[in-house]
Amino acid sequence: MPRQMDASKLIDKQIASLADWRGKTFTKLRKMIHDVDPEFTEEWKWNTAVFTHKGMVLALGAFKGSVKMNFFQGANLPDPHKLFNAGLDAKKTRAVDFHEKDKIDEPALKDLIRSAVAYKRAQAKP
16 A cells, blocks of 8 residues: 555656646646645555545546546535536446546536535544
């Protein structure tokens, strides 16, 4: 199990390998995640960037035609801006797929990330 610093370096390495729009999008999303909650810890699981706060909250992954932000408890989160566009049939997770020409609705996405953190915090209480 890599330590946190190792995980951040692996994420940096993954971003560096994405020479196209996906690297820029990944970097922007990663920054937004930390802007919403500086207490996020970066982990590396399943060759994927995973962001934890009292447990796994979300993951960022790069695919051939998209960058995916996967919310581990997405099915339990409100989505008033209808951001979830992938994994809608999954029992627990929901995802937002970003494509090359997509404009990221930062305020709405930050609200969704905040909701995910709040949900995880509520689950973690004794």
